[in-house]
Amino acid sequence: MKSLIFLFQSLVILCFLMFSLSSSFGAESTYPFGLLMVGPANDHGWSQAHFEAGQEMEKVLPGTKMIYIDKVNPADRPGITVPMLVDDLVSKGAKLIIGNSDDMKDGMREAAMTHPDIKFIHISGDDVVTGKAGVNLSNLMGRMEYGKMMAGFTAAMSSKTGKIGYLGPLINAETRRLTAAAYLGARYAWTKIRKKDAADLKFKVSWIGFWFNIPGVTSDPTLVTNSFINSGYDVIISGIDTTEALVVAGQKRKEGKNVWAIPYDYVGACTTAPKACLGVPYFNWIPGYTQMIGNAMSGKWKQEFLWLDPDWKSINNMKTSSVGFKAGDSLGEKVKEGLADFQASLADGSLNLFTGPLNFQDGTVFLKDKITATDDQIWNLPQLLEGMEGASK
Amino acid sequence: MSIILQMRRIVMISVLALSAVSLLLMLLGISPLTIGITLAKGSIFSWLKFNHVLSVWIPLLLCSCGLLFTFRAGLWNIGVEGQVICGAIGATLVLRLDNTGLPPAALLSLALFSSFLAGGLWGASAGLLKTRGGVNEIFGGLGLNFVAQGAVLWLILGPWKRAGMASMSGTDLFPRELWMWVPQGWRVAPAAIVLVIIIFLLTSLILNASQFGLKIKAAGFNPQASRLFGIRPNLICFMAMIIGGGLAGLAGGVQVSCVYHRLIPSISSGYGYLALLVVMLAGYKVAPVPIICLLFACLAAGSIQLPITLQVDSSLSGVIQGALVLSGLLVYGLQQGKRRGH
Numbered sequence: 001m002k003s004l005i006f007l008f009q010s011l012v013i014l015c016f017l018m019f020s021l022s023s024s025f026g027a028e029s030t031y032p033f034g035l036l037m038v039g040p041a042n043d044h045g046w047s048q049a050h051f052e053a054g055q056e057m058e059k060v061l062p063g064t065k066m067i068y069i070d071k072v073n074p075a076d077r078p079g080i081t082v083p084m085l086v087d088d089l090v091s092k093g094a095k096l097i098i099g100n101s102d103d104m105k106d107g108m109r110e111a112a113m114t115h116p117d118i119k120f121i122h123i124s125g126d127d128v129v130t131g132k133a134g135v136n137l138s139n140l141m142g143r144m145e146y147g148k149m150m151a152g153f154t155a156a157m158s159s160k161t162g163k164i165g166y167l168g169p170l171i172n173a174e175t176r177r178l179t180a181a182a183y184l185g186a187r188y189a190w191t192k193i194r195k196k197d198a199a200d201l202k203f204k205v206s207w208i209g210f211w212f213n214i215p216g217v218t219s220d221p222t223l224v225t226n227s228f229i230n231s232g233y234d235v236i237i238s239g240i241d242t243t244e245a246l247v248v249a250g251q252k253r254k255e256g257k258n259v260w261a262i263p264y265d266y267v268g269a270c271t272t273a274p275k276a277c278l279g280v281p282y283f284n285w286i287p288g289y290t291q292m293i294g295n296a297m298s299g300k301w302k303q304e305f306l307w308l309d310p311d312w313k314s315i316n317n318m319k320t321s322s323v324g325f326k327a328g329d330s331l332g333e334k335v336k337e338g339l340a341d342f343q344a345s346l347a348d349g350s351l352n353l354f355t356g357p358l359n360f361q362d363g364t365v366f367l368k369d370k371i372t373a374t375d376d377q378i379w380n381l382p383q384l385l386e387g388m389e390g391a392s393k
Numbered sequence: 394m395s396i397i398l399q400m401r402r403i404v405m406i407s408v409l410a411l412s413a414v415s416l417l418l419m420l421l422g423i424s425p426l427t428i429g430i431t432l433a434k435g436s437i438f439s440w441l442k443f444n445h446v447l448s449v450w451i452p453l454l455l456c457s458c459g460l461l462f463t464f465r466a467g468l469w470n471i472g473v474e475g476q477v478i479c480g481a482i483g484a485t486l487v488l489r490l491d492n493t494g495l496p497p498a499a500l501l502s503l504a505l506f507s508s509f510l511a512g513g514l515w516g517a518s519a520g521l522l523k524t525r526g527g528v529n530e531i532f533g534g535l536g537l538n539f540v541a542q543g544a545v546l547w548l549i550l551g552p553w554k555r556a557g558m559a560s561m562s563g564t565d566l567f568p569r570e571l572w573m574w575v576p577q578g579w580r581v582a583p584a585a586i587v588l589v590i591i592i593f594l595l596t597s598l599i600l601n602a603s604q605f606g607l608k609i610k611a612a613g614f615n616p617q618a619s620r621l622f623g624i625r626p627n628l629i630c631f632m633a634m635i636i637g638g639g640l641a642g643l644a645g646g647v648q649v650s651c652v653y654h655r656l657i658p659s660i661s662s663g664y665g666y667l668a669l670l671v672v673m674l675a676g677y678k679v680a681p682v683p684i685i686c687l688l689f690a691c692l693a694a695g696s697i698q699l700p701i702t703l704q705v706d707s708s709l710s711g712v713i714q715g716a717l718v719l720s721g722l723l724v725y726g727l728q729q730g731k732r733r734g735h
Contacts, residue, residue: 069701074653077707078662079449080697081652087441087580088697103562106655170560209550210561217546217561217658382557393557 030063031096031297034089036082037070038101039212039241044272046211046241046265046283050100050123053285060290061297067092073103075214082107083114090118096296098289099123101211102174112137119296121289124174126379128305138304140288142322145181145378146310146346147281148237149353150325151262152185153342154278155235156201157193157335158260163202165228165236167221167245169211171393175239177381179205182237183388184353185342193338198387204233205390211241222248229259235278236261243269249276260330267318270328277328278335287322307375312347354378359386402724406674409720414713423705432710435698436691444580448652449664449690450683451581451589452477452644456668457675457682458596459516459640463530464677465600466633467613472519472534473641473665475541476512480642481660482545483511484649488567489553497570505588505646512642513635515541520634524627530634538665546658553656563657573651582651589647592640597679609633641665667693670714674721689714 035054039047047070054066067089071077082104086097096119099108108122112134120137127133155164164186166179183203190201206228209218221244225236229252238245238261249261250273260278263269267284270277288308295301311321318324325343327336345351356367360383367373383392415425436446456473463470487504495503515537522533546561553564573582600606608629611619616626648660671689675681696710 067701069697071700074657074659074662077697078659079652079664079693084445084448084580085697087445088435088701091439091441092701103560106566170558170562172558172560207559209559214561214658216542391559393559 031061031293032065032067032093033057033096033098033293034086034092034094035066035068036072036085036089036097036099036101036104037068038073038103039071041068041070043212043241044243044266044269045263047100048268049266049283050098050285053289054098056286057289057293060286061294063297064293067094072099072101073214075217083111086111086115086118090115095119096121096293102172103211108137109133119292119301121292123285126305128303129379133303135303136301138292138306140285140292140304140306140308142283142285142288142308143310144178144281144283144323145354146315147323147325148178148181149185149188149346150339150343151237151264151279151281152182152187153189154185154327154331154335154339155182155237155260155262156186156189157338158278158332159235160258161232161234162190162196162200163204163231163233165225165233166203166205166390167224167228167236167238167240168205168207168390169240170209171207171391173380173382175207176384176392177378178239179390180381180385180388181353182239183385187387188342188351188353189338201387202233203388204228205384205388207391208240213240213242213244221245225249225261229257234259238262238264241265243272246270246273246277249273252276260328262328267324267326270326274329276330278331279326279328281323281325284318284322284324286318287320307379315343360384361386361388361392402728405724406717406720409724410713410717413716413720417712417716423703427703428699428705428709431698431702432692432695434695436695440578441580442694445694446687446690447581447586449662449693450686451585451651452647452662452664453668453671453690454589454593454683454686455644455647456641456664457671457686458592459512459637459644460668460672461596461600461677461679461682462609462633462640463637464672465606465613466609466630467616468523468630468633468637469531470516470519470534470634470637471531471669472515472537472638473668474661474663475534475538475665476515476638476641477645477648477661477665478538478541478545479515479638480508480512480645481649481656482541482548482645483642484508484646485548485553485564485656486511488571488650489564500571501573501650504650505643508642508646508649509639510642512645513639515642516634516636516638517631519638520631523634524631542658545656545660549656549658561658563653563655566655567650571650572654575651585647585651588643592643593683596640600679641668667714670718674718676721676725688717 037047037050041047041051057064098121100123102124105125108120112120116136121140123140125139128139169175190196191198206224208221213221225245225248228236236245243263246261246263249259252259253276260276262278263280265282267282269280308322310323311317315321316324352372354373356371357369358367360366418425437443484504487507519530519533519537522528523530550559555565575582608624611624612626612629619626671685675685692710692713696707699705699707699709
C-alpha cells in the first residue's frame with residue numbers, strides 16, 4: 001500500500017511541475033513559421049538548403065521565428081503524417097507552414113483545408129496551377145533547368161569517355177524536366193563546343209525510386225553510382241537530395257580512377273569531396289521565402305505559383321538569385337571559360353536549349369524546328385528526350 | 394495473482410526502466426525531467442495530440458490483440474509486419490475498385506473485411522509453413538515479411554502507380570468520400586475506436602472465458618497432453634495464426650482507410666514489431682495490453698516533440714520503449730526465478 005501512495009504522490013508532483021513549466025514555454029515572436037523538411041537538416045543537399053534559408057529568414061524578416069522538423073517521411077517517422085505535424089506546429093503558434101517535398105503534396109493539401117487561417121507554401125508541387133489548392137496554399141520552385149543545363153554542360157566538357165550517368169530520384173514531371181535539361185546542356189557542350197558526334201555521347205539515367213536512400217525500399221544510390229563508374233561512366237550527375245554520388249566519386253578518385261560527380265541542391269555540397277566535384281547547381285530559397293513570408297506577414301498574401309529565375313546578372317548572389325551554379329575546384333580553366341560563355345548566352349536569351357527540333361525518347365516529335373517550348377511544356381515534360389537512356393515513366 | 398504483487402511488479406519495472414533511461418540521458422547531458430515533460434506535453438496535454446496518440450493506439454492494439462492469440466497458442470508470430478502490409482493491400486484493393494455502385498460506408502466495411510481476410514491469409518501461410526512444412530514460425534514469418542514488403546513495393550511502383558509517376562511516395566489518394574468519417578476537430582475516426590474496443594473485448598472474452606480460448610491455451614501449454622482431451626494442436630495453432638494475422642491485417646486496413654488514405658511502402662509503421670514488445674511487457678496477459686499500448690502510443694506520438702522543441706533525436710522514445718521491455722523481462726525473470734526457489 002505504501003508504494004501505491006508513494007506512486008500517487010509522485011504523480012501529483014510531476015503533474016504540478018508539468019503545468020507550471022508549460023506556461024513558461026513558448027516565448028512569443030510575432031511571426032513564427034514552420035518548416036517541414038523531408039530529409040535531415042544537415043544532408044548537404046535539398047533539406048539543408050531549405051533549413052539555412054529558413055534560418056536566414058530570422059535575420060532578413062525581423063520578428064519571424066522558425067520552428068522546424070526534419071526527416072518528415074513515413075520511413076523515418078512511422079505513423080507520423082504531415083497533417084499531424086501541421087496541427088502541432090500551428091499549436092506552437094506557426095502562422096505559415098513550408099513543406100519542402102513533392103512527397104508531402106497530399107498532406108499539405110489536406111492540412112491547408114483543415115487550417116484555412118494558416119498560410120502554406122508547398123515546394124515543387126503545382127496544386128496552384130492544377131486548381132487543386134485552396135487559396136491559402138502557394139507553390140514555390142526555382143528554375144533549376146538552367147542549373148541542370150550548366151551541370152550537363154560541365155559534365156560533357158570534362159568527360160573523357162563520353163559517358164555521363166544521371167543518378168535520378170523517382171520519375172515524375174519535375175525529374176524528367178531536370179534530367180532532360182542536364183542532357184540538353186551536355187549535348188550542347190559535346191556537339192557545339194567539343195564538335196563531336198551526338199551519337200557518341202552516352203547519357204544514362206538510373207532512378208532509385210525516391211528522393212533519397214531508404215534501405216530496403218529504394219535502390220541504393222551508392223551501389224548505382226558504383227555500377228555507373230564500373231561501366232565506364234566518368235561523370236555522375238546527381239538528381240537526388242543527398243550526396244552519395246559525390247562521396248563515391250571521391251572514393252574512386254582516391255583509388256586512382258579519373259571520375260567526377262556533380263552534386264545537387266545545396267551550395268556547400270562540394271565540400272564533401274572537393275577534388276571530385278565539378279560544381280553544384282543549387283537552390284537558394286532566400287528570395288522566394290522572403291517574398292512569400294514577407295507578403296504573408298504584411299497581410300498581402302495572395303495565392304501564387306512562383307517559378308523563380310536565376311538572377312542572370314549574378315547567379316551566385318545569395319540575396320537575389322533563386323538558382324545558382326557554384327563551380328568546383330577541380331574544374332579545368334578551359335571548361336570554366338566555356339561555362340562562362342554558356343551562362344552568358346543563356347542569360348541574354350540568345351541560347352534556348354528547349355528549342356526544336358527535339359524528339360521524345362520514343363521518337364515522337366516534341367518540338368518542331370525552331371519552335372521553343374512553353375513553360376507549360378517544360379514543367380509537364382511527359383517523357384525523356386531522344387538520345388537519353390533510362391525509363392520515362 | 395494478488396493485486397499487491399501486480400502493483401509491485403509495475404512499480405519495479407517502471408523504476409528500473411526510468412532509472413536506466415534517466416542515467417543514459419544524464420550521461421548524454423539531457424535532463425530526464427525535460428524529456429518527460431516534453432513527451433507528456435506532446436501526447437496527452439491537448440485534445441488534438443491525444444487524437445494523434447489514438448491514431449497510433451488503434452493499429453497497435455489491433456496487432457497486440459492478434460499477438461495475444463498466437464502467443465497463447467505458444468507461437469512466436471514474428472510476421473505481424475507482413476500481415477499488416479497484406480491487410481493494407483487487401484483494403485486498398487477494395488478501395489480502388491471503380492463503379493461498384495456501393496455506398497462509401499459499405500465499401501469501407503468491405504475494405505476492412507478484406508484487410509482482415511488478407512492478413513488472415515498471410516497468417517495462415519505462416520501457419521501452413523509450420524504445420525505442413527515444418528518451418529519454424531519465426532523464420533516463416535520473417536520470410537513472409539520480406540515477401541509482403543516486396544509485394545507492396547511492386548504494387549506501388551507497378552500496377553498501382555500514379556499516372557506519369559514512378560515514386561515510392563505511394564498510390565494516389567482515395568477519393569474523399571472513401572476516407573473514414575472524422576468529426577470536426579477530431580483527427581481519428583470514431584468508428585475505428587469503437588471497432589478496436591469491440592475487438593479487444595472479444596479477444597478478452599475468447600481467450601479468458603471460452604472453450605476455444607481454453608483449447609488455444611492447452612495447445613500452447615502442452616500440445617502432446619492436449620491431444621488426450623481431443624484437441625488437435627496443429628489445427629488450433631493454425632486457427633490462432635489466422636486470427637492473429639487477420640487482426641494485424643485489420644490494423645493495416647485502418648492505416649490505409651483512416652491514417653494515410655493511400656497505400657505507402659512503410660504502411661505498417663513498425664507496429665508489428667512494437668506490438669511484440671507490448672505483449673511481452675504485458676507478460677502475455679490480456680488486461681494490461683490496452684494500457685501498455687496507450688503508453689507506447691504516447692511515447693511514439695510524443696516523441697515527435699523531441700526534435701521540434703529540444704532538437705533531440707526522436708529515436709529516444711524507442712530507447713525508452715526498449716528499456717521498459719528489458720526491465721519488464723528482467724523483473725519477470727527474477728520473480729520466476731524466486732518462485733522456483735533459486
